[in-house]
């Protein structure tokens with residue numbers, strides 16, 4: 001997860017036609033480069049306009065631009081109205097408050113928050129649920145999500161490994177391609193590079209965190 005970019009100005013149609021109109025959806029897709037703000041996977045047809053403060057709990061914020069974000073169906077269905085108090089994704093420098101790593105041995109995502117804060121604790125709980133499942137083992141849908149996410153992440157790891165073995169300009173470019181703001185799983189990719197001093201000095205300029 002990384003900070004999400006959001007245009008300051010709401011689309012003109014929002015006031016008259018509401019959040020379900022195509023102009024609003026397109027604006028959110030553009031802002032977020034077609035990525036779910038929670039899992040950072042690219043969406044095609046399976047996406048929803050997500051209300052941070054849910055429609056169930058607060059009808060007044062249903063068409064409030066600042067409350068609308070793009071999420072995939074999987075994440076939105078799990079967030080529902082249980083996580084209304086998470087921090088706004090366009091206002092938080094995630095890299096400074098949540099460490100995000102993939103443990104290849106346990107096949108789990110590990111989220112750690114750096115300060116005690118109820119909003120961050122809630123976000124960590126949600127991310128845990130999305131990536132690691134609700135129970136002890138992932139169910140079918142959770143497993144399919146994990147495999148989908150890991151196919152992207154493993155491809156990144158392969159490119160990094162190839163660069164480490166053979167640091168040619170071509171291999172470097174293949175890693176850089178993985179880091180542009182349109183790509184998936186940037187929070188985990190940036191955090192992975194950040195843990196290795198050599199890799200970080202080589203690639204930190206390409207880790208934008210939406211700044």
Ligand SMILES: [Zn+2]
Pocket residue numbers: 036037038039040041071072073074075076
């Ligand atoms: Zn998602």
